[in-house]
Amino acid sequence: MEEIKSVSMKQLERYPVYLKYLISIKDQGITSISAPMIAKALDCTEEQVRKDLQIVSPDSGKPKSGRDIKTLINDIENFLGYNDVSDAIVVGVGHLGEAFMRYKGFSEFGLNVLAGFDLDETKIGKKVDGKEIFSMDKMSNLISRLKVNIAILTVPSDAANAVSKLLVSSGIKAIWNFAPIHLDVPEDIVVENVNLASSLAVLSHKLNKKILKENK
Amino acid sequence: MEEIKSVSMKQLERYPVYLKYLISIKDQGITSISAPMIAKALDCTEEQVRKDLQIVSPDSGKPKSGRDIKTLINDIENFLGYNDVSDAIVVGVGHLGEAFMRYKGFSEFGLNVLAGFDLDETKIGKKVDGKEIFSMDKMSNLISRLKVNIAILTVPSDAANAVSKLLVSSGIKAIWNFAPIHLDVPEDIVVENVNLASSLAVLSHKLNKKILKENK
């Protein structure tokens, strides 16, 4: 029986950063890497790196040399599911939604955007990067027919809750929510919020503290 | 002497969510609100709401009735700096960068995008929502001349570190980084990362756990 190590959300957020770094290092022709090296490059502690890597990698590192980069990259990619493709739809094709429909990087993460949905009749029927924009009343059918699990929600805040209800009743299992509000959905629905206002609040606060420090 | 309550990053991230909710409630004509009501609507604990609000609001709530919504909204907006405008530039006018140049919501947060910068000669000189796209070699001069503090960094990962060095040497104080890598900048530079790959890693992991649970 396989041992199951649990992983925290904080750790999950770090793996893509490790991965990017490891790939860049591999491309330089380096074949093995140690926790202290990674820690130094990414400005974190080596203890944290070791604990994180132990979770995703079945085999352990070797004292003195560290870990094999290729193996490690593969372990992280498998752990993050980059090797299995999931279908997703973009709901709300505004500036941000359109950017996501055009974004090539998602395929790297195993995410495949099938189509977009919008209320605006002037957008319906148009194609963005080869993917069609449908009207909202086509959404439910497409989700259940193609068994889409993931919705990228980029509608205005005041529409977000109504749309999320529709998504849930159509069978969507996870919502990647870019509206800066709390979605009121059943607790078994996975919601991951990306709140730019929150992020900016942190940035502004740090910046103000810095400016205050400089001026005194 | 004013008492200074310290605030955590986690708390800062929550204020914009409170604010959105309070504004929507105010628009319904409600004039006062209690911590338990907010907690129930936003799916968190009332203790947390109380502690968070105590930090931003000088006057305390009243037992039974709670807090005055208008006052509270004003307190949060002031605390987050939404009433003072900061200038910013967008560096890297790809799909995401262009979306940010077009995004109207920033003004609500007190953020004013002045201009964009890009390497691509076909983009240079064009205007996006009235804001011009300049070549990268104009960047340093504009930053120092207009004393711009904030850069929204939306360049590809492999360019991010070189560009951030240029930003820092030009006098930028804070970088809102959308490249999924660690920026190697001096520690007094404020960096706020928005890593979509990290966010997606969390979503995928939760989704996989949910699917595993359903299938057993």
Next chain:
DNA sequence: TAGATTGTTAATCGATTAACAATC
């Protein structure tokens, strides 16, 4: 008054950091 809500103070929880023996 009675009870809902308040702010404060203490307990719990989880994640990070430190310490250390094991090993290539």
Next chain:
DNA sequence: TAGATTGTTAATCGATTAACAATC
């Protein structure tokens, strides 16, 4: 071998949660 690096186990830190007296 010596020393860098490893994984594990214990200590610290910070944030969340719980408990409770005060009050409109």
